[in-house]
Amino acid sequence: MYNILVAYRDLSRASEVAVVDLQFDIGSGKEARGHALIYFRARHDPNGIVATYVVVLPVPLDLSKYVPPMLASQIPDVGVGGIPFVAVPPVPEPFDSYESLKRTATIRGDDLVFGGDVDTTAVAATTGALNQIAQTYADLYKEHLSSAPTDVLPEGETELGVSEVLYSLMAEKDRLSELAKLTGKLRYALDGDDKSLVQETVQEMEILAQFLPEKYRVKDLIRVGQIKTDLGGKLAELYLNRCYKLSAEEYAEIDRIDRAIRELESRAQN
Helix, strand or coil, rough: CCCCEEEEECCCCCCCCEEEEEEECCCHHCCCEEEEEEEEEECCCCCEEEEEEEEEEEEECCHHCCCCCCHHCCCCCCCCCCCEEEEEEEEEEEEECCHHHHHHHHCCCEEEEEEEECCCCHHHHHHHHHHHHHHHHHHHHHHHHHHHCCCCCCCCCCCCHHHHHHHHCHHHHHHHHHHHHHHHHHHHHHHCCCCCHHHHHHHHHHHHHHHCCHHHHHHHHHHHHHHCCCHHHHHHHHHHHHHHHHHHCCHHHHHHHHHHHHHHHHHHHC
């Protein structure tokens, strides 16, 4: 466990400065990953927590370039290098439980950072605390990045971490569209006997599966999608169609598709 003290100004009491103990429940300040779930405990509710997701941007973002000139003057000057990090949502939102939050961070490979106790009704103060902690986290990440070897990636880290960030920000409809694209890519790789592309695509689909409810049966789609025969292609199409019907709440169609899946699955086993 790695702790670092962060001082921030309580915006609701401009004359006071509070000290927050920034604690890594998962990960380490010496090896910050660059993406973290940051959470706070509600001061008036010991069991209540609020959380947000912070990503340290690997590419500088200057928002003034993407807004009309007449509005550019309204964008705060963030200094050289642009915006260093993004917090989504910008104000921490309630989370089910600490156990659920920890499980989510573990599955996703995120750092899990505790920001202290806050008055969740004081939005300005909570946001001020988050911004200071996120800035410190960004600094820790940059320190780690500058000291890390330039020729190898840290153990367990891959470029697929970028996909995790993108999928986490997508709406469910967009995730299903991405799933359809990856399914097509997988079938194309199988047709061309490109084992490397097959492995890469399956990995990507498995990451995407983490961000879709189990009701979509994405793991089954991945399984049948790797069957080289035409039967595998038909099953993958059925599972994908099932996802879209489920998303549209066309439950009568689900029964029909499930029957077709069971029939083809039975033929595949014989």
